[in-house]
Amino acid sequence: MNITFVITGLSTGGAEVMLYKLIQNINRNQFKPNVISLTNIGELGLKIKKLGVSVNALEMKFNFIFFFKFFKLLKLLYNSNADIVQTWMYHADLLGGVAARIVGIRNVVWGIRQSVFSNNKSKYSTKLIMKLCSKLSNWLPKLILSCSIRAKSVHINEGYCKKKIVVIPNGFDLEVFKPNINARKSVRFELGINSDAKLVGLIARNDPQKNHNGFIYAAIKVIHKIPDTHFLLAGKGIDYSNHGLVRSISETGYKDNFHLLGYRNDIPRLMAALDVYASSSWGEAFPNVIGEAMACCIPCIVTDVGDSAEIVGNSGFTVKTGDMLGLANNIIALLKQSNQQRKKLGLQARQRIIEHYEIKNISHQYESFYAQILKYS
Numbered sequence: 001m002n003i004t005f006v007i008t009g010l011s012t013g014g015a016e017v018m019l020y021k022l023i024q025n026i027n028r029n030q031f032k033p034n035v036i037s038l039t040n041i042g043e044l045g046l047k048i049k050k051l052g053v054s055v056n057a058l059e060m061k062f063n064f065i066f067f068f069k070f071f072k073l074l075k076l077l078y079n080s081n082a083d084i085v086q087t088w089m090y091h092a093d094l095l096g097g098v099a100a101r102i103v104g105i106r107n108v109v110w111g112i113r114q115s116v117f118s119n120n121k122s123k124y125s126t127k128l129i130m131k132l133c134s135k136l137s138n139w140l141p142k143l144i145l146s147c148s149i150r151a152k153s154v155h156i157n158e159g160y161c162k163k164k165i166v167v168i169p170n171g172f173d174l175e176v177f178k179p180n181i182n183a184r185k186s187v188r189f190e191l192g193i194n195s196d197a198k199l200v201g202l203i204a205r206n207d208p209q210k211n212h213n214g215f216i217y218a219a220i221k222v223i224h225k226i227p228d229t230h231f232l233l234a235g236k237g238i239d240y241s242n243h244g245l246v247r248s249i250s251e252t253g254y255k256d257n258f259h260l261l262g263y264r265n266d267i268p269r270l271m272a273a274l275d276v277y278a279s280s281s282w283g284e285a286f287p288n289v290i291g292e293a294m295a296c297c298i299p300c301i302v303t304d305v306g307d308s309a310e311i312v313g314n315s316g317f318t319v320k321t322g323d324m325l326g327l328a329n330n331i332i333a334l335l336k337q338s339n340q341q342r343k344k345l346g347l348q349a350r351q352r353i354i355e356h357y358e359i360k361n362i363s364h365q366y367e368s369f370y371a372q373i374l375k376y377s
């Protein structure tokens with residue numbers, strides 16, 4: 001079965017990582033994938049190519065050469081012999097979906113990966129395309145894949161065709177994300193902090209929806225109660241060249257308690273070194289970082305966005321969106337627990353990932369989904 005994936009871009013992000021993991025784990029004897037990125041090849045595109053999968057990056061922009069790029073998209077899809085075209089994220093849903101139908105491909109699957117729309121935290125162009133997709137959802141895609149229950153509900157409320165939406169959550173590689181007793185010491189040595197210092201993490205790209213300033217507010221409250229607590233922040237744009245973030249941290253008076261690591265390739269190691277993972281987000285659909293932390297036996301405190309609360313279950317704590325005081329209080333409570341108590345909670349977290357979100361099981365769900373499409377096409 002030939003499957004062509006069309007995605008907006010292949011820089012590191014939740015949707016892009018999940019596409020990589022799916023291609024990595026899908027049965028290649030049964031499924032032959034290839035990938036088209038509307039924009040860049042990015043870090044994930046290079047990793048996908050190393051799996052022996054064709055990746056084409058169109059570098060598409062809304063300028064005078066847009067129509068030439070769109071024609072190239074049409075040509076790639078026409079020559080792909082795709083049994084199914086699956087698009088990922090709104091721009092790809094719209095452009096990839098329309099292009100696939102133009103060249104005669106009927107088995108088009110959209111992918112929705114977002115669960116909140118805010119006037120000041122979502123791009124206007126994104127909201128506009130989402131609205132247009134909602135109008136087209138009744139006839140353009142055969143089915144729509146959502147990565148979260150909350151995202152499904154939100155999109156139905158926005159006008160998406162209810163009967164077409166199927167939920168398959170993200171999955172996690174338990175051989176990559178796992179407890180690592182050496183990580184705790186080595187990461188603290190790298191940061192130049194005491195080997196027994198408490199370490200709280202937030203790993204997220206520079207984006208208003210990740211609410212880094214809210215995390216900093218919560219961190220100050222924690223430091224007031226537990227002074228030797230340090231905060232590890234990593235992700236694209238989260239480094240010392242981010243002047244706004246650096247200024248916010250400097251104004252707290254506790255800049256030595258914060259560590260900005262930028263984009264990293266050793267996320268499993270960083271996760272395994274934490275005492276607590278804290279997500280301060282305003283908006284998510286299915287945040288991979290929470291599952292990654294849980295797979296490393298790290299208890300999580302999350303805001304109630306997307307499926308965050310569903311992922312954590314009873315292995316962590318959930319606060320209302322925007323309640324950074326509640327986030328801080330829960331961090332304090334967890335850090336005041338004994339190491340044994342936190343370890344027990346962490347083991348519960350990993351067990352929850354094993355039971356519900358293990359990547360091979362999730363990949364099998366995708367395979368069954370694709371087989372059903374062809375069966376009834």
